[in-house]
Amino acid sequence: MHSTKDFFNQLNTHYLKKLPFVVYRKPNDNIIKAFLQTDTALLYTSEYQEQGFVFSPFSSLKRTVLFSTHKCTLLETSANQFNFTKSSPTQSPTFKIGEKEDHIARVQNAIDTIKNSSLKKVVISRVQELPLSGHDPLEVMQRMVDRYASAFAYCWYHPKVGLWLGATPETFFRLTGKQIETMSLAGTIDLQKNDTRSWRNKELEEQQIVTDYIIEKLNIAGVEKVTGTPAESHQAGNLLHLKSKITGRLDNSHLKNIVDVLHPTPAVCGFPTKIAQQFIYEHEGYDREFYTGFLGELNLTSSKPRSDRRQNIENQVYRSVKTTTDLFVNLRCMQWRDLTAYVYVGGGITALSDAEAEWEETLSKSATMADVMVK
Numbered sequence: 001m002h003s004t005k006d007f008f009n010q011l012n013t014h015y016l017k018k019l020p021f022v023v024y025r026k027p028n029d030n031i032i033k034a035f036l037q038t039d040t041a042l043l044y045t046s047e048y049q050e051q052g053f054v055f056s057p058f059s060s061l062k063r064t065v066l067f068s069t070h071k072c073t074l075l076e077t078s079a080n081q082f083n084f085t086k087s088s089p090t091q092s093p094t095f096k097i098g099e100k101e102d103h104i105a106r107v108q109n110a111i112d113t114i115k116n117s118s119l120k121k122v123v124i125s126r127v128q129e130l131p132l133s134g135h136d137p138l139e140v141m142q143r144m145v146d147r148y149a150s151a152f153a154y155c156w157y158h159p160k161v162g163l164w165l166g167a168t169p170e171t172f173f174r175l176t177g178k179q180i181e182t183m184s185l186a187g188t189i190d191l192q193k194n195d196t197r198s199w200r201n202k203e204l205e206e207q208q209i210v211t212d213y214i215i216e217k218l219n220i221a222g223v224e225k226v227t228g229t230p231a232e233s234h235q236a237g238n239l240l241h242l243k244s245k246i247t248g249r250l251d252n253s254h255l256k257n258i259v260d261v262l263h264p265t266p267a268v269c270g271f272p273t274k275i276a277q278q279f280i281y282e283h284e285g286y287d288r289e290f291y292t293g294f295l296g297e298l299n300l301t302s303s304k305p306r307s308d309r310r311q312n313i314e315n316q317v318y319r320s321v322k323t324t325t326d327l328f329v330n331l332r333c334m335q336w337r338d339l340t341a342y343v344y345v346g347g348g349i350t351a352l353s354d355a356e357a358e359w360e361e362t363l364s365k366s367a368t369m370a371d372v373m374v375k
C-alpha cells in the first residue's frame with residue numbers, strides 16, 4: 001500500500017510521460033487502485049479470458065481495450081484521506097444554438113415512434129460541452145472519490161484512445177467464483193428539483209422492463225438460480241434511481257456469454273434491443289464511443305486463508321484462490337479532449353415520456369460531472 005501522496009505522484013509522472021493508466025475506486029470501498037501500463041501498446045480482448053482492466057465501447061462492433069496485468073504495474077492506496085472542504089462553484093454549461101431544441105425534437109421523434117411501432121423503450125443521449133482550462137484529471141478523480149462514495153469512480157487514459165473520467169452508479173455485473181450479481185437501474189428523480197421520493201407508474205414499469213430482460217437473458221445464457229429483489233430507491237449524487245439486485249450461479253456458462261447477452265441492457269439502450277440499437281444509430285446523431293459501454297476488473301485473482309486455524313499450519317496449500325470480475329456501466333462520464341470536457345448524458349424514453357422533462361433530466365445528470373470540475 002502506497003501513501004496517497006506517492007500514489008498520485010507516480011500517476012502524475014506516468015500521465016506526463018503520456019503512458020496508459022487507469023485509476024479507480026469501487027462503490028463504498030476505501031481503497032483506490034491503479035493499473036499503470038509500461039508502454040503505449042493498444043491491446044484488446046475478445047474472449048475475456050485475460051487478467052486485467054477492460055474498457056469497452058457501447059457499440060458491440062467495436063473492440064474492448066485491455067490493460068493486461070502482465071504489462072502493468074499495480075498500485076494501491078487508501079481512499080479516505082482527501083478533504084476538499086471548499087467546494088468551488090459549479091461550471092455552468094454553455095449551450096450551442098439549437099442544442100435544446102434538437103434534443104427535444106429527437107426525444108419527441110422517439111416518443112412518436114414508440115407509439116407507432118414495436119419499439120417500447122429507447123435511451124436517447126447527447127453530449128454536453130464544458131470548457132477546460134488548467135484542469136487536472138487526477139484532482140478531479142480525488143473529488144469524485146470524496147463526493148460520490150457509492151459510485152464507481154475512475155479516470156482512464158490511453159494516448160491512442162483518449163482521457164475519460166466518470167462516477168457511475170450502475171453495476172454491469174460482478175462474478176466472484178461462480179456467483180454472479182448484476183443490477184437493473186432505471187428511473188430518475190432530481191432531489192434538488194423535487195420534494196417527492198415516490199415513483200410514478202412510468203418509472204416503475206420502465207425499471208421492470210430492465211429487470212425482466214436481465215433475468216430472461218441470464219436464463220438463456222444458462223445461469224442457474226436467477227432471482228431478483230423488489231425495486232428500491234438508490235441515490236447517486238443528487239439523483240435517485242430505482243434499483244433491483246439480480247443474482248445467479250454460473251455453472252454452465254462462460255463470462256463472455258454473459259457479456260454478449262447482457263450488453264447493452266435496456267437501461268442504456270432500450271427494448272427490444274436490436275430495434276432500439278438501430279434507432280440510436282440512425283437518430284442520435286453522434287458516436288457514443290465509451291459512454292454506456294462498460295469497464296472494470298477482469299479475472300483478477302486474490303488468495304486468502306481458508307480459516308484462521310489452518311493458516312497457522314504455515315504454508316500456501318491452505319490458501320484459497322478467488323477469481324473476481326467486477327464491471328460497471330459507463331454512465332455519468334466525460335471525455336477530455338483539447339480544451340473541452342464532453343459530458344455524456346441520456347435518459348430512457350417510453351410512450352409516457354415528456355420531451356421537455358427529458359431535456360431537464362440530461363441537465364441534472366450532467367451536474368454529476370460539472371460539480372467535480374475544478375481549476
Ligand SMILES: C=C(O[C@@H]1C=C(C(=O)O)C=C[C@H]1O)C(=O)O
Pocket residue numbers: 123125170185186187188241267268331332344345346347348349365
Ligand atoms: C442513460 C443514463 O442513465 C440511465 C437512464 C436512467 C433513466 O432513464 O432514468 C437512469 C439510470 C441509467 O440506467 C445516463 O446517466 O446517461
